[in-house]
Amino acid sequence: MRLPRRRPLLVAVPLCALAVLAARPADGEGDGPHAPGHGPEAGISAQVARLYEEAAAATRKYEEGRRQADRQRTEVRRLEQLLDRERREAEALRDDLGRIARSQYRSGGGLPLTAHMILADDPEKVMRGQRALWKASLTLDTAIERNARAEARLALNEAKADKAWKALEKRNKELTELRSGIERKLETARWQLQGQADVSVAAGSCRGAARLEQSETAFTKSWVTPVETYVLSASYGSGGALWASRHTGQDFAVPIGTPVRSVGAGKVVKVSCGGAFGIEVVVEHAGGYYTQYAHLAAVAVDQGERVSPGQWIGQSGTSGNSTGPHLHFEVRVTPEMGSAVDPVQWLAQRGLPL
Template identity: 90%
Template sequence: MRLPRRHPLLVAVPLCALAVLAARPTDGEGDGPYAPGHGPESGASAQVARLYEEAAAATLKYEAGRRQASRQRTEVRRLEELLDRERQESEVLRDDLGRIARSQYRSGGGLPLTAHLILADDPEEVIRGQRAVWKANLTLGTALKRNARAEARLARNEAKAEKAWKALEKRNKELADLKGSIEQKLETARWQLQGQADASVAAGSCRGAVRLDQPETAFTGSWVAPVESYVLSASYGSGGALWANRHTGQDFAVPIGTPVRSVGGGKVVKVSCGGAFGIEIVVEHAGGYYTQYAHLAAVTVDQGEHVSPGQWIGQSGTSGNSTGPHLHFEVRVTPEMGSAVNPVSWLAQRGLTL
């Protein structure tokens, strides 16, 4: 079983902001020329474009906030571990001080040094012992003071880190709420756009292509994937109740509104809005091959137009005989169905691995 290839969505989402499509219906039916979309229906396209951009920005901020919060939590844990070690060392020092005190008591109790000297068999030994005790007390006192300062400093740092972490958590919650709100609006707008596509398919009348500027691409090869971010779903040749014989293309599971790209340079020979494929585009490439992009929500190109590798030609959807949002991508040796070849192998022969 071929494992699906996943691509980071954060790269694709900002690109989607410029690739959302919609247009007014034309007077003609079926295939034919397309007038640039204007009027009320293009409002759905503009709303989806704006929400894609806002969702992308909110996602970037949210992910940055999560990374910052994670670093802050790591710092808090580090400080807690350091503080625990310092406290353990303090306990050891206190135990040492206790042993010294007990030793002094057993060796003479509260007798003054003069009494020890009078009663001792070796006064010099008593003096050396007292000097050692004095040095030990001095060293221990210094260590305890240093430890107390370190513990106070660590406690302050810990409190500071905890406060910063809580502030980040609050900010992240706000960002998550904002992100969720935008995504909810985006989902509503996506289905509004899909509703327009379904109406076009039902009427057999294509809406006009909307001309949207796309950023300059920097593709190094002559062939690119038809969508930027995806999960491979139904593959070429697979069986199932949805197809009369075998699946004739490769499906890419993507949300409604995802920009669809021409995999290579060529000429748009078909734009259709009816039938099992819903809204579809067929592009002719050099060498006698054709690529099909089906179940779209909208298109950005006209029939007869020349396209370059990676150029946006449509927006994914779930029009026609489709069980959910995805792009049906097919490679053929003729413009019509019934002449499909394996699209994954075909692209692999051209240096592109899906």
């Protein structure tokens, strides 16, 4: 059995947040065109979009606060190293002064300078010694003064850094709590969306297309993966109790509400709700291939609509015969099941190794 391969979930919560959109039921049933959603669900959509923006902003502020804290901590350590060096230099100077003082005492340094000059055989030598001692004392005094200024400066900087660090920690804690609160609201919204999907599947009637406010994207390639970030789960051809024979697609484990993208340019030939696949979309591409996106929580396109590579066509969910949130992705040579080919190889041939 092939182990699941992973891709990093970089922006799972904010991305899912943007995608938790829903729409009112359409008047028609089956696989026909759907009217864009509006009504009470539009308010939920606006709330989710706002929560997404708040979560993204909180995340950016949180990360910037962490970076500022790291820079501040680095500066404090630099100052501490500087102080340690200056303290060692001052201690060395004090040792030198002690040696000079002891030497002077043993040679009669306790006598007044005049007595030294009278008793000495070489008064000039005494004067040179005194000048040397004076210079040494002056050097030490200067070093001690410089060290005192450095200690005062460091103490001030440490106090500032400590205050800044505590402020950053407080802000980061507040941002973490804010982000957690947003995520809890998003989780609730996602399951509300799934609840609406389950109602549609049970009724066999799709809701109207929930038009997602997708940001401008400039895909330079003709083909993209059906979801941006994911964990691969059940693979094509694998066996299991959920399938009559073998698994006919590739599953992408993603949270409910994750935007699902058309892998390439094409035309939506089927939007259906009900049955084992739950809510599904089928897109026809050039070359006689069709891609299916199943177990959705909502659709964002209408049957007959033209789509471009990377365009959001729905939100992932766990509708139909599904044991957990994921996207079931198939590649077929006809619009209907039973004509599937290996989607992993098909994507790899188009420059998209999973």
